[in-house]
Amino acid sequence: MSKDSPQASWREIRRQNARADLLAAAWDLVREGGLGALSLRELARRAGTTTPTVYAYFASKNDIFDALFAEAAASFERTNARPVIGESPDERLIAHARRFAAFCTSDVPRYQLLFQHVIPGFTPSAEAFAPAIRGLDAARRRLADAEISQPRHVDLWTALLTGLVDQQISNDPDGDRWSRLIEEAVLMFVTHCRDPARSRPIHPG
Amino acid sequence: MSKDSPQASWREIRRQNARADLLAAAWDLVREGGLGALSLRELARRAGTTTPTVYAYFASKNDIFDALFAEAAASFERTNARPVIGESPDERLIAHARRFAAFCTSDVPRYQLLFQHVIPGFTPSAEAFAPAIRGLDAARRRLADAEISQPRHVDLWTALLTGLVDQQISNDPDGDRWSRLIEEAVLMFVTHCRDPARSRPIHPG
DNA sequence: GTCTATAGCTGGATAGAC
DNA sequence: GTCTATCCAGCTATAGAC
Numbered sequence: 001m002s003k004d005s006p007q008a009s010w011r012e013i014r015r016q017n018a019r020a021d022l023l024a025a026a027w028d029l030v031r032e033g034g035l036g037a038l039s040l041r042e043l044a045r046r047a048g049t050t051t052p053t054v055y056a057y058f059a060s061k062n063d064i065f066d067a068l069f070a071e072a073a074a075s076f077e078r079t080n081a082r083p084v085i086g087e088s089p090d091e092r093l094i095a096h097a098r099r100f101a102a103f104c105t106s107d108v109p110r111y112q113l114l115f116q117h118v119i120p121g122f123t124p125s126a127e128a129f130a131p132a133i134r135g136l137d138a139a140r141r142r143l144a145d146a147e148i149s150q151p152r153h154v155d156l157w158t159a160l161l162t163g164l165v166d167q168q169i170s171n172d173p174d175g176d177r178w179s180r181l182i183e184e185a186v187l188m189f190v191t192h193c194r195d196p197a198r199s200r201p202i203h204p205g
Numbered sequence: 206m207s208k209d210s211p212q213a214s215w216r217e218i219r220r221q222n223a224r225a226d227l228l229a230a231a232w233d234l235v236r237e238g239g240l241g242a243l244s245l246r247e248l249a250r251r252a253g254t255t256t257p258t259v260y261a262y263f264a265s266k267n268d269i270f271d272a273l274f275a276e277a278a279a280s281f282e283r284t285n286a287r288p289v290i291g292e293s294p295d296e297r298l299i300a301h302a303r304r305f306a307a308f309c310t311s312d313v314p315r316y317q318l319l320f321q322h323v324i325p326g327f328t329p330s331a332e333a334f335a336p337a338i339r340g341l342d343a344a345r346r347r348l349a350d351a352e353i354s355q356p357r358h359v360d361l362w363t364a365l366l367t368g369l370v371d372q373q374i375s376n377d378p379d380g381d382r383w384s385r386l387i388e389e390a391v392l393m394f395v396t397h398c399r400d401p402a403r404s405r406p407i408h409p410g
Numbered sequence: 411g412t413c414t415a416t417a418g419c420t421g422g423a424t425a426g427a428c
Numbered sequence: 429g430t431c432t433a434t435c436c437a438g439c440t441a442t443a444g445a446c
Contacts, residue, residue: 018429036241036325040422052424053430061422116375118323120241155372156386156393163368167360170321181361187404188361188397199392223411245440257442258412266440 019057022047023067030109035119062122070128072110077131079103080138089146094186096142097161101179104165115162148193160185224262227252228272235314240324267327275333277315282336284308285343294351299391301347302366306384309370320367353398365390
């Protein structure tokens with residue numbers, strides 16, 4: 001097939017580079033002004049081109065968000081796949097939680113795109129979503145390694161971590177007022193999960 | 206002063222009513238389409254008037270957001286001030302957490318306006334903010350009643366609750382997948398706060 | 411205070427030349 | 429594929445008549 005000829009693949013590489021340049025400019029834009037600041041005019045201007053060229057690489061603005069989501073999800077999967085340092089399962093869980101929080105707070109628009117659903121009319125495609133699912137599965141496996149596998153405990157885990165991250169981002173964006181509570185929160189969590197009877201329901205059902 | 210004459214105060218009441226009508230229409234709008242869906246044209250249309258009339262009651266769009274914020278903060282304060290049913294401090298804390306979660310999930314845009322900072326260029330005025338502060342102080346007092354008063358535990362409390370609320374809103378808006386974990390989460394929390402040595406830091410500082 | 415009309419701008423998306 | 433030029437819709441906000 002002619003697509004495998006050297007010339008064609010060279011062109012393909014060029015094309016991929018132009019696409020990557022546009023996406024890089026898009027990340028710059030949203031990191032400076034939030035997800036709402038992504039406009040095709042400004043994006044084209046920063047990439048040194050014009051809006052019709054943008055449409056040569058992306059079908060629509062939401063298609064750009066989808067590509068950004070895919071990159072964010074891939075980063076999330078890579079981050080979660082890296083082995084974590086710690087001698088005990090609990091230490092590894094703490095390190096894992098710290099890494100997750102750092103991933104989120106270090107790039108707020110990326111976090112909002114991945115985990116909050118704040119862009120009206122945008123839903124990520126299945127392909128873009130897949131790595132995010134795998135990243136969450138990695139988190140589930142790490143919990144299972146610490147002998148925490150009940151579904152409701154997994155949900156409590158995600159609520160605890162995203163709660164800390166959200167408060168950190170919303171109320172102390174340049175500090176560590178909530179980030180520094182991660183170790184205590186994780187230990188509270190694992191202690192509870194291993195001995196749930198200690199905090200017995202008041203209204204048993 | 207002529208402002209106290211019957212006619213003037215009647216006019217003042219009319220004026221306040223028109224303002225209230227506009228705010229009610231604004232709430233309808235954001236409840237249907239999110240905070241981003243508030244446009245002055247559509248707001249005026251729904252209130253049966255036109256945009257210049259809106260500007261007779263509000264100086265700007267952000268002034269409308271400020272009025273919405275003030276109403277939301279006042280609701281929050283009233284909700285938190287109501288006594289809570291429960292025989293023990295823990296039961297009252299659980300009821301309080303349930304009420305907070307219900308307050309948030311029952312009106313997502315109100316929650317986003319009050320607790321997340323998602324509107325570019327808008328910061329609530331000090332007057333609008335004051336009742337929100339008092340509402341949070343009420344929460345602090347309830348924690349103190351349960352013998353939880355360390356600042357980092359208060360922060361952990363807000364993170365835990367907003368985490369549950371956020372996950373509920375973002376990932377299961379019509380269900381109770383995270384809301385139903387409130388009691389367990391609160392008991393985990395109070396158990397930890399009363400016996401923090403049980404979940405001892407791995408790296409003591 | 412309320413209207414008509416519109417200024418002035420920004421947005422996404424496209425037609426058509428090259 | 430990349431450009432110029434433009435369409436069309438939406439927005440906040442205001443001028444000026446009544």
